[in-house]
Each structure stands twice: as C-alpha cells, then as structure tokens.
Amino acid sequence: MDLNRTFAQAVTHQNEGRWAEAEALYRRIDKARPGMAAVTWNLGVVLKAQEKWEPALATFERTAKADPSFRGVNFNIGLCLQKLGRMADATTAFEKSVEVEPDDAVGRFNLASAYRDQNKVEVALEQVTSALALKPDFVEAQLLQSKLRTQMLPLWHVPMVNDAPRNDAYEAAIKAQVRPGDLVLEIGTGSGLLAMMAAQAGAQVVTCEAVPWIAETARAVIAANGLSDRITVVNTLSTALQVGDVLPRRADVLLSEIVASDFLSERIIPAVADARARLLVPDARILPARGGVRCALAGGDVLEKHLFTGPTSGFDLSAFNHLYPRSVRYDARLVQPVALSAPVDPFSFDFTGEPIPGSEHVRFTLPAGTDGRCVALAQWVWLDFGGGVTFENSPFIDSPASGWQPGFYLPDRPLTVTRGQVLAFDALHDGYNVWLSFRP
Ligand SMILES: C[S@@+](CC[C@H](N)C(=O)[O-])C[C@H]1O[C@@H](n2cnc3c(N)ncnc32)[C@H](O)[C@@H]1O
Incomplete structure (x- = not known):
C-alpha cells in the first residue's frame, strides 16, 4: 500500500463528507503504521462526524499519547467525553486543552460551558471572559457571559x-x-x-x-x-x-x-x-436600628390582571386561578397597586434591643379604608435609623428605581370589600422567610 496515496484519498473522502470511506482508509493506514498522530487525528475527526463517540474518544486519546500538544486534541477528547455523559472527565480534558492552547477562544468557551453545567459559575465567567478578550465578536460567548452575569449578579x-x-x-x-x-x-x-x-x-x-x-x-x-x-x-x-x-x-x-x-x-x-x-x-x-414588614390591602385593575383570571374572550378561565402561587412579587410600577387600607406592621425588628425571636406567628386584622375589590395583601419593608431618619419602599408611592419588589399575598379569589369591613390575617416568620395569609 502506498501510504501517501491512501492518505491523500482518505483526505479527499473526508473533505467530501464520505465518512465511512475515509474511516476505512485511515484504519488501513493506522493498521499498517500504527500511532501516527496525523492519521489518528483525522480518523478521530471522521468518527466524531459519524457520532461514534467511544471509538472517536479512544482514537483522540491515542493522538494525545503520540503528541500531547497536538492542536485541538484535548478539546476533542473533552467533546467526546461530554457526549458520553462523563462531565467531570470532559472538564479535565477542556482544562488541559486551555493549558496547552491558552489562545484558543473556542477551547476556553467550551471549558466555560462545562463549568457552567457543573454550576461552577465563577470560573465559568472567568473562562468565557478570556474567550471574549481573544475574540470579541464570539457571539456564543457573549450569550454565555450574559447568562452567567445574570446568574451571578442579582439584577436588583x-x-x-x-x-x-x-x-x-x-x-x-x-x-x-x-x-x-x-x-x-x-x-x-x-x-x-x-x-x-x-x-x-x-x-x-x-x-x-x-x-x-x-x-x-x-x-x-x-x-x-x-x-x-x-x-x-x-x-x-x-x-x-x-x-x-x-x-x-x-x-x-x-x-x-x-x-x-x-x-x-x-x-x-x-x-x-x-x-x-x-x-x-x-x-x-x-444602622438601621430598626425595621420591619409592613402591609396593606391592595386592589387595582392592573394588579388584578396580574393575579387573577376570569371572563376572557367569552370564556370563564377562573378555574385556572388555583394553580397560581399565593405569594408573588412584582415591580410596583408594572402592577400599579391601589391601597384599600391603612398600613399595618405585623413584624418589627429592633436590632439594638433584646435578641430577636427566631420565629413568630401573629394574627392581625385590617379594616378596609374604602369600598373596592381587594386582590392582595401588599407587603413592603421599612427602616428606622434613629434620629428621625426613616425609609419605606411603599408600592403605593411612585419611585423611579428600587431593588426591592413588593410582595402580593393572594386571597383565594378577589374580595369585594366595603369601607370598615375587617379582614383577618396570619403572619409567620422563621427568621429567614415571611408568610402572610388571608384567614378564612
Ligand atoms: C442588598 S446589597 C447592599 C449593597 C450595598 N451595601 C448598598 O447598600 O448599596 C447586600 C450585599 O451584601 C452581601 N451580603 C449579604 N449578607 C452578607 C453577609 N452576612 N456577609 C457578607 N456579605 C453579605 C450580598 O452579597 C450583597 O452584595
């Protein structure tokens, strides 16, 4: 067999996408002269093109053994391992690829993706940022970087x-x-x-x-x-x-x-x-010395449209409402709540005083201050710094920007209330979470 001619033929087949013919010729050369990195590499590539992940992996591993710095080989080993579901091994191969080829943006991007799959967000961001420094118009990397930043930095x-x-x-x-x-x-x-x-x-x-x-x-x-x-x-x-x-x-x-x-x-x-x-x-x-949870009855057409459904396009969809969580958070400017009562503070915390209880359960009532349709108990926070300096982020006051989102705790269905009508609530906290509910 003329090895050079056979190799040239195999390359032609490969370039034309005739994978099986190319594979057969590379295998013949590999049998006659085992372990030539250029041959095992090409064989690996055609096996990969046919999604034959196990043999492709074995072949790329032979290439790496023959020439550990062969360009792209660790990257391809990583890809095969990924396809075979061996994520930790794939990550190790991608790490090696970046070590051997630090200027390869695609290698860094793949390592970043592997880290992200394992929830290693910080190192994933480092790698994808390096990939973008090498190739600023790498759009897949831009997308991944943006997703990672969103995951890492809360948008508030x-x-x-x-x-x-x-x-x-x-x-x-x-x-x-x-x-x-x-x-x-x-x-x-x-x-x-x-x-x-x-x-x-x-x-x-x-x-x-x-x-x-x-x-x-x-x-x-x-x-x-x-x-x-x-x-x-x-x-x-x-x-x-x-x-x-x-x-x-x-x-x-x-x-x-x-x-x-x-x-x-x-x-x-x-x-x-x-x-x-x-x-x-x-x-x-x-600072702050004190603070707490504040709430009031809330209504409003826009808010209701975000919390409850009902007659729509001639159909009654109200049976859908039971799927919705009983507590949601929305930007107040989006849902435009209208106050239907004065505020009340179910929980107040004094950071300067006695230790704050690890959990509390209180019951409270709120009289409606006006006639209306109550669709939620709105909840927000207040702070007191002492010396008369206070702050609250009431959802009923327009504010151009806030990192806080008011909570809306829902009754089973919108309630028609009349001025003076008293509604009853449970309020619970366990030191980390707050729960408010309408009492039947
Ligand atoms: C709501 S931000 C406030 C940031 C800044 N102080 C301001 O007011 O503009 C709170 C920051 O505190 C960090 N953080 C929360 N609890 C912490 C703790 N116990 N020790 C250190 N950092 C904490 C969070 O990661 C977040 O970046």
Whole structure:
C-alpha cells in the first residue's frame, strides 16, 4: 500500500463528507503504521462526524499519547467525553486543552460551558471572559457571559443603587451618626456605596462582601473614588470575620443593607446578632436600628390582571386561578397597586434591643379604608435609623428605581370589600422567610 496515496484519498473522502470511506482508509493506514498522530487525528475527526463517540474518544486519546500538544486534541477528547455523559472527565480534558492552547477562544468557551453545567459559575465567567478578550465578536460567548452575569449578579443591584430615597436615608443617617475617627463595620458592601458614604463622614471602614467578584469590583470602585486608604474590603461572610485580623478592634458603628424584599431572606437577623456578639463595642450605633414588614390591602385593575383570571374572550378561565402561587412579587410600577387600607406592621425588628425571636406567628386584622375589590395583601419593608431618619419602599408611592419588589399575598379569589369591613390575617416568620395569609 502506498501510504501517501491512501492518505491523500482518505483526505479527499473526508473533505467530501464520505465518512465511512475515509474511516476505512485511515484504519488501513493506522493498521499498517500504527500511532501516527496525523492519521489518528483525522480518523478521530471522521468518527466524531459519524457520532461514534467511544471509538472517536479512544482514537483522540491515542493522538494525545503520540503528541500531547497536538492542536485541538484535548478539546476533542473533552467533546467526546461530554457526549458520553462523563462531565467531570470532559472538564479535565477542556482544562488541559486551555493549558496547552491558552489562545484558543473556542477551547476556553467550551471549558466555560462545562463549568457552567457543573454550576461552577465563577470560573465559568472567568473562562468565557478570556474567550471574549481573544475574540470579541464570539457571539456564543457573549450569550454565555450574559447568562452567567445574570446568574451571578442579582439584577436588583443596579436599581438598588439608583434608589435615591434609599440612598438619601442612609446618607442622612451616616452624616448624623458617624463621626471622624469611628471604626465602621459594614456587612455586605455590594458596589461599596454605603462604605464610601461612611468614609466620607470621616470613619475608617472595614466592609465585608460574601461574593468574591462583587468584593473585587467594590475594591475597584472604591479605588476609583480615591477612598482605598479609608476602606478595607474583605471577601468573606460577616460571620467568618474575626476581631484582630482586618478588623483591628470591635467597631463603633454597624452599617448594613442586607434587607430583602421580604425583609428577612438575606438573613439580616442572624448576621446582625452575630456582629453584635463578636464584632461591635457594646454601645455600638447600628444602622438601621430598626425595621420591619409592613402591609396593606391592595386592589387595582392592573394588579388584578396580574393575579387573577376570569371572563376572557367569552370564556370563564377562573378555574385556572388555583394553580397560581399565593405569594408573588412584582415591580410596583408594572402592577400599579391601589391601597384599600391603612398600613399595618405585623413584624418589627429592633436590632439594638433584646435578641430577636427566631420565629413568630401573629394574627392581625385590617379594616378596609374604602369600598373596592381587594386582590392582595401588599407587603413592603421599612427602616428606622434613629434620629428621625426613616425609609419605606411603599408600592403605593411612585419611585423611579428600587431593588426591592413588593410582595402580593393572594386571597383565594378577589374580595369585594366595603369601607370598615375587617379582614383577618396570619403572619409567620422563621427568621429567614415571611408568610402572610388571608384567614378564612
Ligand atoms: C442588598 S446589597 C447592599 C449593597 C450595598 N451595601 C448598598 O447598600 O448599596 C447586600 C450585599 O451584601 C452581601 N451580603 C449579604 N449578607 C452578607 C453577609 N452576612 N456577609 C457578607 N456579605 C453579605 C450580598 O452579597 C450583597 O452584595
């Protein structure tokens, strides 16, 4: 057999997509002269084209054995392993591919995809960002990067820092209560905004941030604002901070905005309790000092259209309503709720006082303040910083941007209420979650 001629014929078949003929010729050459990387590579490619994953894998592995730096081989080993469902092994092969060929954008993209499949979001983002640095118009990588960023950075971060009334309340409280020379501990720095306000008030600030890439970016924001000498950002959960390390002593002020839309689910209660016990002076100023869950009866045509269905296009769809969750969150500007009662606070938390109970169950009533159709109990949050500085994100007040979304807790069906009619509710929290329900 003339090896060169046979190889040329096989390549022609391969280029024309005649995979079986190409495979047969490569196999003949491989049998006659085993282990030539150029042959096993091409054989692997035609096996891959026929989706023969097991033999393709074995063939690429032989190529890698003959020439470990053969361009593309680790990448193809990874692809075959992926097709065979061996995800961890595929990731190892993609890692090797990136190590051998760091300038290969596609290799980095595939490694990023493999990491993402295993929920390793941070390293996936690193790889896809490197892929885009190599090839900025790599649209598949742009899509993956955007999905990963969405997964990593909750979308409320930007409207939250653009929430001027929220920022103003914090700034007013900081100006009133933070003094030059204070040591301020912040829990959860995000963009670094509140830490910078405290530094501007003359304090030395130690701020922690649980999410590594947010901590890193906060450092950059703080440096860009010329405040790096006044603020230390530590990438850690507050509960892992120790006095004597980056925090030189117990802090004079605790600053935090780890207030979730339901107030509790960002775990403010245990975080503040832990900081008070270990990281603050006994009479530390705590900002916010108090806060809680506020609610009111809500109606409105637009809100109802988001919560209940009924007569539609001549049909009655109301039987569909029981599928809908009894608690949803919407941007208030989208659903335009209308208040049907005065507000009430089922839960209030004092961060300066006695330990807050780990769970509470209360019952309360609300009289309708007006006739109307009640479609939800609307819920929002309030904060009290002391010294008369307060804030609430009522869904009934128009606000250009907010990171918080009010909750809407639903009755079984819309209720026609008359002014003065009293409705009864259960309210429960377990320290992390809040549940509100209409009592029958
Ligand atoms: C709602 S954001 C507030 C960010 C910033 N302080 C502001 O008000 O603009 C809360 C941030 O705190 C972080 N975080 C929440 N609990 C934390 C904790 N116990 N320790 C460290 N970081 C925390 C979150 O990852 C998030 O980035």
